Amino acid sequence: AQTVTQSQPEMSVQEAETVTLSCTYDTSENNYYLFWYKQPPSRQMILVIRQEAYKQQNATENRFSVNFQKAAKSFSLKISDSQLGDTAMYFCARTGANNLFFGTGTRLTVIP
Amino acid sequence: NAGVTQTPKFQVLKTGQSMTLQCAQDMNHNSMYWYRQDPGMGLRLIYYSASEGTTDKGEVPNGYNVSRLNKREFSLRLESAAPSQTSVYFCASSEALPRSGGPSYNEQFFGPGTRLTVL
Numbered sequence: 001a002q003t004v005t006q007s008q009p010e011m012s013v014q015e016a017e018t019v020t021l022s023c024t025y026d027t028s029e030n031n032y033y034l035f036w037y038k039q040p041p042s043r044q045m046i047l048v049i050r051q052e053a054y055k056q057q058n059a060t061e062n063r064f065s066v067n068f069q070k071a072a073k074s075f076s077l078k079i080s081d082s083q084l085g086d087t088a089m090y091f092c093a094r095t096g097a098n099n100l101f102f103g104t105g106t107r108l109t110v111i112p
Numbered sequence: 113n114a115g116v117t118q119t120p121k122f123q124v125l126k127t128g129q130s131m132t133l134q135c136a137q138d139m140n141h142n143s144m145y146w147y148r149q150d151p152g153m154g155l156r157l158i159y160y161s162a163s164e165g166t167t168d169k170g171e172v173p174n175g176y177n178v179s180r181l182n183k184r185e186f187s188l189r190l191e192s193a194a195p196s197q198t199s200v201y202f203c204a205s206s207e208a209l210p211r212s213g214g215p216s217y218n219e220q221f222f223g224p225g226t227r228l229t230v231l
Contacts, residue, residue, distance in 0.1 A: 004154065042224070043200065043224060043225040043227075044222065044224055044225075045155075045202065045204075045222035047219055050219075091154055091155070093154070093155075098160060098162070098168065098170075099145060099157040099160060099170055099171075100155070100157075100220060101154075102154025102155045102156070103154050104152055104153055104154050105154060
């Protein structure tokens with residue numbers, strides 16, 4: 001089965017601290033793309049960051065960075081200097097043949 | 113640009129009723145998708161349309177039909193709603209189908225979702 005697993009249903013972090021969300025995946029493909037999406041209470045799905053599997057360098061976007069371990073099929077998201085607006089559901093996703101496969105999500109709460 | 117729009121935002125149906133969820137995008141994208149999101153699960157693909165005039169089943173197509181009316185619009189129809197179809201439905205679009213292994217990937221842009229309750 002080609003699945004995406006997020007083993008942390010809920011997490012919390014103090015404002016201004018750093019938090020890491022975990023994601024592992026299964027795939028038989030050599031090249032693919034990985035994503036983290038943010039879903040705030042508004043329900044809008046917002047792309048946070050993406051990683052191309054054939055690139056070894058970890059992607060970064062401002063306060064968001066990933067730790068991509070291709071051999072381990074691991075793709076974690078690090079949020080630095082957490083802000084109240086980061087409170088949301090976070091979904092890890094991987095490209096398939098014709099769609100995206102999503103994990104079950106991690107609910108992140110930033111505590112003032 | 114409005115991006116991807118969906119109507120309605122909320123809907124309550126009785127078992128056996130039918131309805132159509134509408135989706136439109138103004139980004140001139142070729143590919144469009146319908147997902148459903150259930151509690152404790154990620155988004156799952158119902159149907160997709162690689163280009164105008166084509167549609168294909170996704171992971172959970174049973175109980176649904178789709179129509180790619182034109183390049184802009186992709187509708188999802190429930191012919192006889194069931195409580196198991198209570199969910200949040202998302203439409204998305206992208207420039208082209210996601211391709212693993214290729215040098216380029218086109219981001220999927222999501223609509224705001226439709227919360228459907230079937231009693």
